[in-house]
Amino acid sequence: MNIIVDAMGGDNAPLQVVKGALDAALDYKNIDITLVGDENKIRDCSKELEMTIPDNISIVHTDVVVEMDDDPMVVMKEKSESSMAIGLKLLKDDKGDAFVSAGSTGALHTASTLIVRKIKGIRRSAIATILPFTPPILMLDAGANPVVTPDLLLQWAVVGSAYMKKVFGVKNPRVGLLNNGTEEHKGTPTACEAYAWLKEKVGINFVGNIESKEIPNSPCDVLVTDGFTGNITLKFAEGMGKFIGKNLTEIFKSNILTKLSYLFFFKKKIKKFKKRLDASEYGGAPLLGLSKPVIKAHGSSKAKEIKTAIRQAIEYSRSNIIEEVSREIK
Amino acid sequence: MNIIVDAMGGDNAPLQVVKGALDAALDYKNIDITLVGDENKIRDCSKELEMTIPDNISIVHTDVVVEMDDDPMVVMKEKSESSMAIGLKLLKDDKGDAFVSAGSTGALHTASTLIVRKIKGIRRSAIATILPFTPPILMLDAGANPVVTPDLLLQWAVVGSAYMKKVFGVKNPRVGLLNNGTEEHKGTPTACEAYAWLKEKVGINFVGNIESKEIPNSPCDVLVTDGFTGNITLKFAEGMGKFIGKNLTEIFKSNILTKLSYLFFFKKKIKKFKKRLDASEYGGAPLLGLSKPVIKAHGSSKAKEIKTAIRQAIEYSRSNIIEEVSREIK
The missing domain is CATH 3.40.718.10 (Isopropylmalate Dehydrogenase)
Structure with missing residues (x-):
C-alpha cells in the first residue's frame, strides 16, 4: 500500500x-x-x-x-x-x-x-469531521456544500454509516439529522424532506432529528447536515472550548493557592479532559x-x-x- | 405604565x-x-x-x-x-x-x-436572544424563521441595532452576519446577498461576516442569521456549557482533596463565571x-x-x- x-x-x-x-x-x-x-x-x-x-x-x-x-x-x-x-x-x-x-x-x-x-x-462529496465526544460523532458536511438538497443528506447518511462501520468499528451506526427541534415537521423544507427520506431508507439506522444541545451526549454516530450549519457548529465547538479553557486558566492562576492546588490536584485531570476533546486524536477529515x-x-x-492522518488513510x-x-x- | x-x-x-x-x-x-x-x-x-x-x-x-x-x-x-x-x-x-x-x-x-x-x-418578526458573552450579543433570529431572505436579515439588523442602542445603551452597535467564513463571498446565496445589502445600508454599523468560533469574543453587538442556524447555535452553546460544567464537577469531586480545594479556592470563582454566562440575567427574548x-x-x-423580564418590558x-x-x- x-x-x-x-x-x-x-x-x-x-x-x-x-x-x-x-x-x-x-x-x-x-x-x-x-x-x-x-x-x-x-x-x-x-x-x-x-x-x-x-x-x-x-x-x-x-x-x-x-x-x-x-x-x-x-x-x-x-x-x-x-x-x-x-x-x-x-x-x-x-x-x-x-x-x-x-x-x-x-x-x-x-x-x-x-x-x-x-x-x-454520488452527487456531491462532503467533508466529514469528527466531533470528539464519547462515542465520537462523524458530522458531514462540515463546510464544502453550504446549500444542500434532501438527496445529498441521504447519500451522506449512507457514506457516513459505511465509514463509521468500517473505520471506527461501529456495528449499526445511528444516523441523526441536525435540526432545530426533535419533531418530524421541524426545520427548513430541506430538513423536513430529508427526514422523510431518511426514515424510509433501508440499510441505515436513522434515529431522527438531533437538537444541537444533545450533541455533547453523542445521540448518534453519524450526523448529517448542510455545510453551512455544519461548519458553524464545528467552529462554535472550537470557539466555546477555547473560551471556557481560557477562563478556567484565569481561575486556576488567580492566586498562589489556586496555582498550587491546580498543580497538585487538577493539572493531570484537566489535561486528560482536554485530550479527550481533541479532535486531532482521531486523525483528519475524510472527503467522503x-x-x-x-x-x-x-x-x-x-x-x-x-x-495519525496517514494511519487513517x-x-x-x-x-x-x-x-x-x-x-x-x- | x-x-x-x-x-x-x-x-x-x-x-x-x-x-x-x-x-x-x-x-x-x-x-x-x-x-x-x-x-x-x-x-x-x-x-x-x-x-x-x-x-x-x-x-x-x-x-x-x-x-x-x-x-x-x-x-x-x-x-x-x-x-x-x-x-x-x-x-x-x-x-x-x-x-x-x-x-x-x-x-x-x-x-x-x-x-x-x-x-x-417589517416582513417577519424575529426572536432576539442574548448570547451572554462580554459584551453581550443580541442574536436574531433564534428560531422563529428557519428560512430567510436577505431583506429579512437587513430588517433584523435595523431592529436589533435599535434595541441594543435603546435598551442596552450601546452607542453604535456593531452588526455582524453569522457565516461560515469571513470573506465577502462566503456562505449560502442568501448570506452573500445579505452581506452586499448590509454593507450598503446607511445607519447601521456593519462589521462583516462573523465566524462562530469568534462569537465568545463578542466581535459584534447584533448578530443576524436565519432561525435555523440561530437556533442550532443557541442550543449548542447551552449543550456545550452543560457538558463542560458536568465534566468539571466530576473533576472537582473526584476525591477528598479536590473537593476541599474546590470548596476553599474555586467554588466562588466558578460560580461567578457561571453567573456571567447565565443568559437569564439579561431577561427574556424580545420578539422584535x-x-x-x-x-x-x-x-x-x-x-x-x-x-427581570418585567423590568426589560x-x-x-x-x-x-x-x-x-x-x-x-x-
Whole structure:
C-alpha cells in the first residue's frame, strides 16, 4: 500500500509533514509513502530532523505550492503543478492508494472532486469531521456544500454509516439529522424532506432529528447536515472550548493557592479532559463520496497529527467502503 | 405604565410567575401589572407566598392555558381564550404597554404576529436572544424563521441595532452576519446577498461576516442569521456549557482533596463565571419587529427571571424603538 502525502500543505509544512511521514514510514508495517513537494526542502527537513529517508519513502518533486488563501479553483488552473494537484493526479492514476493533505480545505475539496472524481451516483462529496465526544460523532458536511438538497443528506447518511462501520468499528451506526427541534415537521423544507427520506431508507439506522444541545451526549454516530450549519457548529465547538479553557486558566492562576492546588490536584485531570476533546486524536477529515480515499489533515497539524492522518488513510484504504457505497448507491 | 403578564405560561407557572410579578410590583416604581390567568389559582399562590396582592396588580381571569407542546396555531383557534391570547389582545387594544410570557415560544411568536401585528414594512418578526458573552450579543433570529431572505436579515439588523442602542445603551452597535467564513463571498446565496445589502445600508454599523468560533469574543453587538442556524447555535452553546460544567464537577469531586480545594479556592470563582454566562440575567427574548413590546421569558423561569423580564418590558416600552424602526423602515 502506498500513501501519497502533500509535503507542502499546512501551516507547519514541510518540516512537520516530513517528520510525520518519516515516523509513519518507520512505524507502520508494509506501507510506502510518496512525498510530493520540493525535493531539496524535503531533504533539508530530513537533515534538520537528523533522520534518513528510508527506502519506503519516495519523493515526487514540484516547487509549486497551494497557499491557504488561494482561490479553490487555482489548483486546477495556475497551480496545476502544485504538490496538491500532482498528489491527486497520482492517486487518480493508481500510483497510490490514498492521499493526505493539510493544505487549504476548499482547494482540496474542489480539486479532489475534479481530479479524483466522485463515486458514480454520488452527487456531491462532503467533508466529514469528527466531533470528539464519547462515542465520537462523524458530522458531514462540515463546510464544502453550504446549500444542500434532501438527496445529498441521504447519500451522506449512507457514506457516513459505511465509514463509521468500517473505520471506527461501529456495528449499526445511528444516523441523526441536525435540526432545530426533535419533531418530524421541524426545520427548513430541506430538513423536513430529508427526514422523510431518511426514515424510509433501508440499510441505515436513522434515529431522527438531533437538537444541537444533545450533541455533547453523542445521540448518534453519524450526523448529517448542510455545510453551512455544519461548519458553524464545528467552529462554535472550537470557539466555546477555547473560551471556557481560557477562563478556567484565569481561575486556576488567580492566586498562589489556586496555582498550587491546580498543580497538585487538577493539572493531570484537566489535561486528560482536554485530550479527550481533541479532535486531532482521531486523525483528519475524510472527503467522503470520492472514488478514492482523500484525507484532509488539520491545517495546523504537527508530525503527530500527520502520522495519525496517514494511519487513517491506511485504514480507509484497507476497508472496502468505496465499493460498498458504490453498490448501495447503484 | 401597565405590563401584562401571562400568569399561566412556563414550567413553573403560576406560582413563580405570580411571585415574580408581585416582586416587580413592589420594587419597580409607577407601574401596574395585569396578571392574566386563573384568578383562584393566582390568589392561592399569593396565599402560599404569604404576600398580599397590591393595588397596582389587577387580574383578568381565564382558565384556558396554552401547553408547551400545543401546536402554535392552537392559540388562534381552540385556545383563543387562553391567558396568552387574552394577554396579547389586551396589548393590542392598548390596555397595557407590553406583554411578558414564559409560555411556548412557537405559540407566542405565531399569536403575537397575528394579534399584535408587525411594524408596518417589517416582513417577519424575529426572536432576539442574548448570547451572554462580554459584551453581550443580541442574536436574531433564534428560531422563529428557519428560512430567510436577505431583506429579512437587513430588517433584523435595523431592529436589533435599535434595541441594543435603546435598551442596552450601546452607542453604535456593531452588526455582524453569522457565516461560515469571513470573506465577502462566503456562505449560502442568501448570506452573500445579505452581506452586499448590509454593507450598503446607511445607519447601521456593519462589521462583516462573523465566524462562530469568534462569537465568545463578542466581535459584534447584533448578530443576524436565519432561525435555523440561530437556533442550532443557541442550543449548542447551552449543550456545550452543560457538558463542560458536568465534566468539571466530576473533576472537582473526584476525591477528598479536590473537593476541599474546590470548596476553599474555586467554588466562588466558578460560580461567578457561571453567573456571567447565565443568559437569564439579561431577561427574556424580545420578539422584535412587532408593533408592541412582547417579551418571551425562558420556559423554566423562576420568580427572579420573571421579574427581570418585567423590568426589560418596562425598558423596552419606555424606549421609542418601535417608532424609530417604523420611521427607518418607511
